[in-house]
Amino acid sequence: MQKRSLSLPNRIVTRGAFSLEKTLSCGQIFRVFREGDLHYVPLRNSILKILQDGKTVYFDYSGAQVLGKDLKKFLGLDHPVDKIEEQLLQKEPRLAPIISFSKGLRIVNLPPYETVISFIFSIQNSIPVITRKLNLLSEMAGKRVELDGKKFYLFPEAQDLRRLSNSEFARLRIGFREKFLREFLERFTEEDLEKMRDLTFEEKYSVLTSIKGVGEKVAHCIMLFSFSELSAFPVDVWIARAMEKLFGMKGTAKKITCNARKLFGEYAGYAQEYIYYYIRNT
DNA sequence: TGACAGGAAAATA
DNA sequence: TATTTTCCTGTC
Secondary structure, eight states, X not given: OHHHHHTOOEEEEOOSOOOHHHHHSSSSOOOXXXXXXXXXXXXXXXXXXXXXXXXXXXXXXXESOOOHHHHHHHTTTTSOHHHHHHHHHHHOGXXXXXXXXXXXXXXXXXXXXXXXXXXXXXXXXXXXXXXXXXXHHHHHHSOEEEETTEEEEOOOOHHHHTTOOHHHHHHHOOTTHHHXXXXXXXXXXXXXXXXXXXXXXXXXXXXXXXXXXXXXXXXXXXXXXXXXXXXXXXXXXXXXXXXXXXXXXXXOHHHHHHHHHHHHGGGHXXXXXXXXXXXXXX
């Protein structure tokens, strides 16, 4: 640990509970490459290499420069987790064992363009399948960047995705999701999505669900993981099962989203991620 | 090898 | 408006 952290020249000190492992392994982000306790993550124009040792996070990068503040933003280290936990417990005391189990998990902040595509891929697909297909897409159209003598691929840019041939799309084997992807590529660039940051929650939801392949659940994932809308509450099959088992909350996904947001309030998204991590790891 | 897992859109009531 | 059916690939 000591020796390896020496090869990582940058460091930040975290405040409040933080677990790099939990944060990167709970389905928010698909393309993470692990070597022991080292995590390699393609992010925008860089490959990040991250290692946590207690309260300190060491990092290095290849490609575009990454500052400490960029890493903090990416890992949700600017979120007031003490206040969030306190507020959630006040609203629903039954969260206590769940928060205790999931403590340290943060909600990440990812590039929205990449996140839309990732969650279009996620429709009716398991995490390992989504990861594999996103890696294939990145290898087909993304820029290659080396770090520690290893090859990584950045997530492709809109202009490169638009140049993919029919046979390359076919190689992805994403079935009915292919027409959603192609329509999205035609309609949007990275900038179009970045510009949405200033919209209200409802306005973002409305634009996102106008994209074919983006329904209620996927829209909430995008709002939570790339626009830091911390009250978003995506409901997939796991969350639906968990909400019934843990809180007796039943009904359609739409109803659960609505009721859970009322119950948990402005940090409902944190409750959702804590519950998701808990239900998938117990 | 056939049953099953996994969300959104389209069709239907 | 609410419920049911269809879409496709991968896994066990």
